[in-house]
Amino acid sequence: YKHPALLISSGINAEYGGRRRALILLFSGSSLCYLLAIPDVPFGSSGWTLESVMCLLGVIFVSGCFSGIYLYSGEIAPTTHRGMIFCWCSTAARVGSFLGPFIFNNLFEVTHKAVPLVGLAVLSVVCLLGVVGLVETDDKPIATTAEDVVERRKHHRYRF
Secondary structure (H helix, E strand, O other), X not given: OHHHHHHHHHHHHHHHOOHHHHHXXXXXXXXXXXXXXXXXXXXXXXXXXXXXXXXXXXXHHHHHHHHHHHHHHHHHOOOOOHHHHHHHHHHHHHXXXXXXXXXXXXXXXHOOOHHHHHHHXXXXXXXXXXXXXXXXXXXXXXXXXXXXXXXXXXXXXXXO
């Protein structure tokens, strides 16, 4: 699932110009996939359901989000802070990789199947709102000092 995620995220990044817009589309796609996975719709006698297909697509979108965030964080942070930023990204990814199966394996038994899926959709929307406030790094030099980051923020306007 990582290869399709990389192809989708790099295609969106090239097509829509910039990591920020690509991440907005990827987070929107993941939340939409998880919300569409809630209805119980079977696809014939093959055993596939709308839930299984949408969750598979949602994982592809989330993998694309991770690649984009990992690269984006290196472009936003100055050189002096970049190593620590990558450590925080890796730590968050490891915590998420432990919590994901724990939440799904335990919540599916005691709640409706919509609860974990809505939780993932809400987390995707929260991340989407966080990405909206970031600066675009497309065609800009990478910041080497904290002053470069402050200078880049001065001329930033929030737009899609």
